[in-house]
Amino acid sequence: MLSNAKLAYKTHGRLNADKSNAILYPTQIAAQHGDIEWPIGPGKALDPDHYFIIVLDQLGNGLSSSPNNSLPPNDRTRFPTISIRDDVAAQHRLATERFGIRHIALVVDYSMGAQQTYQWAASYPTMVERIAPFCGTAKTSPHNVVFLQGLRAALTADAAWMGGDYREQPALGLRAFSRVYAGWGLSQPFYKQELWREMGFDSLEGFLTGFWEKRYGRRDANNLLSMIRTWELNDLGATPGLEGLEHALRAIKAKAIIMASQTDLYFTVDDMKAEAACVPHAQFRIIPSLWGHLAGAGLNPADSNYIERELKALLAS
Amino acid sequence: MLSNAKLAYKTHGRLNADKSNAILYPTQIAAQHGDIEWPIGPGKALDPDHYFIIVLDQLGNGLSSSPNNSLPPNDRTRFPTISIRDDVAAQHRLATERFGIRHIALVVDYSMGAQQTYQWAASYPTMVERIAPFCGTAKTSPHNVVFLQGLRAALTADAAWMGGDYREQPALGLRAFSRVYAGWGLSQPFYKQELWREMGFDSLEGFLTGFWEKRYGRRDANNLLSMIRTWELNDLGATPGLEGLEHALRAIKAKAIIMASQTDLYFTVDDMKAEAACVPHAQFRIIPSLWGHLAGAGLNPADSNYIERELKALLAS
Numbered sequence: 220m221l222s223n224a225k226l227a228y229k230t231h232g233r234l235n236a237d238k239s240n241a242i243l244y245p246t247q248i249a250a251q252h253g254d255i256e257w258p259i260g261p262g263k264a265l266d267p268d269h270y271f272i273i274v275l276d277q278l279g280n281g282l283s284s285s286p287n288n289s290l291p292p293n294d295r296t297r298f299p300t301i302s303i304r305d306d307v308a309a310q311h312r313l314a315t316e317r318f319g320i321r322h323i324a325l326v327v328d329y330s331m332g333a334q335q336t337y338q339w340a341a342s343y344p345t346m347v348e349r350i351a352p353f354c355g356t357a358k359t360s361p362h363n364v365v366f367l368q369g370l371r372a373a374l375t376a377d378a379a380w381m382g383g384d385y386r387e388q389p390a391l392g393l394r395a396f397s398r399v400y401a402g403w404g405l406s407q408p409f410y411k412q413e414l415w416r417e418m419g420f421d422s423l424e425g426f427l428t429g430f431w432e433k434r435y436g437r438r439d440a441n442n443l444l445s446m447i448r449t450w451e452l453n454d455l456g457a458t459p460g461l462e463g464l465e466h467a468l469r470a471i472k473a474k475a476i477i478m479a480s481q482t483d484l485y486f487t488v489d490d491m492k493a494e495a496a497c498v499p500h501a502q503f504r505i506i507p508s509l510w511g512h513l514a515g516a517g518l519n520p521a522d523s524n525y526i527e528r529e530l531k532a533l534l535a536s
Numbered sequence: 537m538l539s540n541a542k543l544a545y546k547t548h549g550r551l552n553a554d555k556s557n558a559i560l561y562p563t564q565i566a567a568q569h570g571d572i573e574w575p576i577g578p579g580k581a582l583d584p585d586h587y588f589i590i591v592l593d594q595l596g597n598g599l600s601s602s603p604n605n606s607l608p609p610n611d612r613t614r615f616p617t618i619s620i621r622d623d624v625a626a627q628h629r630l631a632t633e634r635f636g637i638r639h640i641a642l643v644v645d646y647s648m649g650a651q652q653t654y655q656w657a658a659s660y661p662t663m664v665e666r667i668a669p670f671c672g673t674a675k676t677s678p679h680n681v682v683f684l685q686g687l688r689a690a691l692t693a694d695a696a697w698m699g700g701d702y703r704e705q706p707a708l709g710l711r712a713f714s715r716v717y718a719g720w721g722l723s724q725p726f727y728k729q730e731l732w733r734e735m736g737f738d739s740l741e742g743f744l745t746g747f748w749e750k751r752y753g754r755r756d757a758n759n760l761l762s763m764i765r766t767w768e769l770n771d772l773g774a775t776p777g778l779e780g781l782e783h784a785l786r787a788i789k790a791k792a793i794i795m796a797s798q799t800d801l802y803f804t805v806d807d808m809k810a811e812a813a814c815v816p817h818a819q820f821r822i823i824p825s826l827w828g829h830l831a832g833a834g835l836n837p838a839d840s841n842y843i844e845r846e847l848k849a850l851l852a853s
Contacts (some may be wrong), residue, residue: 260589276654360724360727360728361727361728361730361740362719362722362723362724362725362726362727362728364727364740365715365718365719365727365740365744366719368715368718368719368744369686369690369712369715369716369717369718370724371715372690372711372712372714372715372716373686373689373690373710373712373715373716374693375712376690376691376694376708376711376712377693377695378693378694378695378696378708379695391692391693391695392693393693394689394693395686395689395690395693395712396691397689398682398685398686398688398689399686399690399716400686401682401686402679402682402683402685402686402720403719405679406679407677407679407801407802407804408806409655409679409805410677410678410679410681411677411678411679411807413678422680423678425681427682427685433689443652461851484724484801485724487724489724489725490724490728496665533748
């Protein structure tokens with residue numbers, strides 16, 4: 220267990236007088252608060268003119284307490300295993316103790332952030348009015364675990380990782396991690412139709428290096444491994460008092476919009492749909508996208524508009 | 537270009553008097569001729585009581601000429617890049633020069649073997665009467681290339697690979713290769729339903745080590761890399777005189793049964809179906825399987841029976 224953990228965050232907008240306009244927006248693997256601001260802004264779904272938005276850095280992301288910024292005996296691979304429940308417990312203390320928030324208008328997020336969103340709604344059912352998890356499940360599926368184990372094996376195959384006690388980042392391992400991720404993060408037709416051109420790349424190789432290797436290559440290896448561990452172990456159904464995934468999902472009281480990407484290879488439509496069916500006040504949506512998991516990453520206008528439209532409808536309900 | 541290449545093979549049954557009963561059955565990545573005998577036997581689809589079956593070891597597989605059994609200057613990473621056309625040209629010489637075969641009853645195979653099957657039919661249209669490529673495309677798709685690049689990056693992240701000049705196999709790299717492959721080779725529901733239990737494993741970890749790490753960990757690293765390169769570059773539409781994939785597919789005269797696995801993550805139904813639509817005398821089938829790409833590997837009775845039934849129907853036509 221980590222003591223004296225630090226939680227980084229960034230706020231947008233102002234908390235209103237009755238403290239009823241808070242939106243929580245946690246980060247996910249390899250993201251920091253500045254990386255996920257695409258739905259935030261005047262006129263956007265998360266509008267700081269109306270809401271007090273807290274972007275929460277997940278433990279392990281390099282800004283909150285993480286393997287690379289913790290002191291011995293909690294540094295590097297000695298950093299404790301973090302559960303999604305640990306993330307949410309720390310975020311709850313921030314919201315209540317720092318800001319005095321007792322009511323949350325919306326918890327929203329993507330991927331591992333969706334896992335935190337589900338946990339918020341299950342752990343604090345009377346506090347959370349709405350949730351919008353997208354491209355992420357309440358429980359990590361076995362195939363998703365296999366995918367994550369592939370990432371870990373690729374990263375740690377690099378001897379420069381040195382069991383976590385590297386002086387310099389294991390560049391070859393981070394490159395392998397990125398290259399493996401590239402196949403999973405998007406869809407088969409995304410690559411067939413060369414949709415990376417819409418991101419400004421002019422070759423597949425340019426996309427793999429300029430997007431994927433840059434995305435993960437700039438991160439700390441032990442931080443990535445810590446967050447993968449959190450992801451791999453996640454199971455909302457292990458919440459104390461709410462044992463069993465279906466039981467935990469049925470305990471959610473929040474109004475919910477749950478969105479899957481049609482072509483997501485690891486948080487699949489089938490898995491998300493089955494979970495959504497257990498959430499009492501949920502509507503389920505399929506984002507009609509070829510961008511696979513990255514439909515939720517704010518990278519293309521069509522998918523981002525789809526998600527923002529649903530978020531606006533949820534907030535208006 | 538490789539000179540004095542050696543081609544390993546194994547035959548089953550006898551060539552009949554008019555040399556009209558030959559079936560060619562090439563291997564695919566990580567397989568050697570003894571590994572793919574599941575459809576061969578009396579009463580099976582490939583029946584040695586009626587057919588002369590030649591199981592052909594693909595170049596690079598460790599039995600035919602390969603990085604690990606070639607002498608300098610063609611050893612290890614200096615082994616020339618092999619194309620599927622090179623494989624088929626060598627197999628053609630074997631069939632015609634060694635056995636005097638001028639007519640082939642069937643070319644059949646799985647995965648990279650399906651790529652060789654398509655090439656046979658396009659390169660020797662009047663010689664090949666029937667083809668049955670399954671779980672493999674005539675042209676490697678861009679997403680498939682990305683998957684293969686992930687495998688390569690994972691294997692070569694291991695410093696013990698030493699640029700290909702290892703003394704001992706790069707064990708960590710081969711392990712990473714296997715772990716990455718594990719996610720791609722099967723389907724999401726395969727893992728969700730724990731279908732590995734049908735193979736006799738009692739834990740996911742046991743399956744990943746006992747099946748996947750064993751499958752690739754016993755192979756030579758440079759051989760695997762050579763075969764990945766062959767796979768990555770494959771394009772039937774680059775056949776001299778038949779430029780353009782659709783053009784090459786339309787040149788096929790053989791009767792064809794083309795089978796995709798419903799849940800194959802890299803030789804997808806969509807890709808296979810689009811190609812099959814261009815083959816003049818083809819029927820397209822979808823194997824109703826949750827075993828992903830491995831539906832074609834002879835690992836479970838339902839899929840194997842499906843494939844064998846189709847092969848028998850094709851041979852009877």
